[in-house]
Amino acid sequence: MADYLVRAMGFNGQVRAYAISSTETVEEARRRQDTWATASAALGRTLTISVMMGAMLKGEDKLTVKIEGDGPIGAIIADANSKGQVRGYLKNPHVDFDLNKKGKLDVAKAVGTSGTLSIVKDLGMRDHFTGQVPIVSGEVSEDFTYYFANSEQVPSAVGAGVLVNTDHTILAAGGFIVQMMPGADEDTTAEIEKRLSEIEPISKMVQDGKTPEQILEAVLGEGNVQFLDTMPVEFKCHCSRERVEMAISSLGDDEIQRMIEEDHGAEAKCHFCNEDYHFDIKALKQLQSSPS
Template identity: 35%
Template sequence: MNDHIARAMTAKGKIRAVACVTTGLTNDICFLQGASPVVSLALGRALSGAALLGSILKQGQRLALKFEGNGPLKKLIAEADWDGALRATVAVPDAVADSVATAIGRAGFLTVTKDLRLKEPYSGTVQLYTSEIAEDLAYYLTDSEQIPSAVGLAATLTEDGRIGVAGGFLIQSLPPSDEAAVEAIMAVLEKMPPLSTLLSGGTSPEELLELLLADVEHYPLESNELFFRCGCSREKVERAVMSVGKEELRKMIEQDGGAEVGCEFCKKQYRIDRSELERLIAE
C-alpha cells in the first residue's frame, strides 16, 4: 500500500476525519537516521501524527512537532508541508528503552509550530501528557487549540527491526458540536480492534475512515500521496553559518580552513571552503 492520506467529513460538516499510512516513509527515514527499534516506533508515530495535522494546512503552509523529554531519545522533530511532504529527525537515534514513552521521557514538552505564511510562525507548547505521542497530540489539540480531538497512532516492528506498518487517524469535533455524531464515533472507537491490528491486516486509510464513521452519515474527500522532502539547501546552510558571527567564521578559517555542515533531516553534508567563508564574512 502506497503511503497516503485520506479525508472525510460528516454530512452536517461538524466532524472531520483523516487517516494515513506512512510505512514506507517511516522505514526510509529510520534508515537515514540510523534509528534503533524503539526510536523507529517513535518516528513512525510522530511522522503519522505530523501527516494528520499537516492535512489541515492550506497551500504553502507547514508545521513541526517537537517532543523534548528527559528520556534517552532526548528530542524528536517531525515536520509536514501542506502538500504531503514529510521529514523527521531525532537527537539520539540509537537510544534504547522498553517503550516509546520511556524513550521520550515522562517529563518534558510538546511544541507545535505552524508556519501559516503570516509575519511570524505560531507556536504552542504543552507539557507531555503521557509521552505516548497520540495522547499528547490529542491533549494539545483539545487544550491548546480548543478543538476536541481523538488521535490514534500505531507502528509495529518486523523481526529484523524494520517498521512493519505505521499510520494513524485524527477525528475532530468542530463547533458547534454534533453530540449525537460524537457519541456514535466514540462507541465505535471503544469496540474497534487495535489500530496496529487493522493496519497489519491491510486496512487502508479509506477503509479506516469508513469503519470510524460507520454509524454517522458522511462523505469522502480527496486523498493524496505522502512523500519525503527535505527543506535544506546550500543557501539555508550559508545563512545558518553566517548567524554564528564574524569571529566564529574567522576561527573556522584559521583552525579548519573551512566548514562542514550536515542536514539533520536528510544527512546531506555541505562543505564551505575558505573562500566561501571569506565571502560570508564580507557579506
C-alpha cells in the same frame, strides 16, 4: 503502495477526519536517523500525526512539532507543511526496550511521561501561533489528543501506529485524526466514542494493510464517511548546499577566514536528513565577498 492521506467529512459535516498510510515515510526517516525499534515508533508516530496536521494548513503554511519528554530519546522535532511533506529527528535514535505489558513497543518509556508537547504554526503572518501542553502519557497519540482539546479547543481522537521488523526496518505505519465540528450533536459523539472503544488497534489495522479510507470507515462506520480528496505523503528535507552556503556567507568574511586558517575547511550536517556538506578551502574562499 505509496504513502498518502485522505481527507473526509463524517456524519453529514459534523466530523472532520484524516487518515494516512505512512510506512515509506517513516522508513525513510528511520534510515536517515538510524533509529532503533522503540525510537522508530516514537518518531514514526510523531511524523504520522504531524503530516496530518500539516494537511489542515493552506498554501505555504507550515508547522513545527516538538515533544520534550524526560525519557532517554530526548526531544523529538518534526516539520510538516500543507503539501504532505514532513521531516523529523530525535536527539537519541539508539533507544530500544523490551515490549510493554500490552506486548507493544514501550514508547512511553522512551519518550517519558513528564514534559511538554509544543506546536508552532507559521501561517505567513507577523507572529506565529504557538500552543503548548504537558505530556499526559508519552504514548504520543494521547498527547496530541490532549493538545487538540486543550490548546485548540477541538475535541479530537488521534491514533498512530508503527510496527517494526526484527531488522529494525518499518513494517507498517499509519494513523487517523477525527475532530468534532462546532454544533456536532451528542449522539454523533457517543457513536464515535463507542466505535473507538471497539475497533482494532491502529497498529493492527495498518499491519493488515487497511487503506486510509478503510481506517476511517472502521473508525466512523461505513456510510458515515464522505471522502473529499487524497494527497501523496513523503519524507522531504528542505536542506541544500545552497542554503548552507548562504548560512556560511552570513557569518562574514572574518569568520570564514578563521575557518580557512584554523580548520582548513568546514563541515555541516543536517539534523533532519543527516546529509553532510563539506567545504574545502577553495569553496570557502568563494563564499567570501573579498577573499584574503
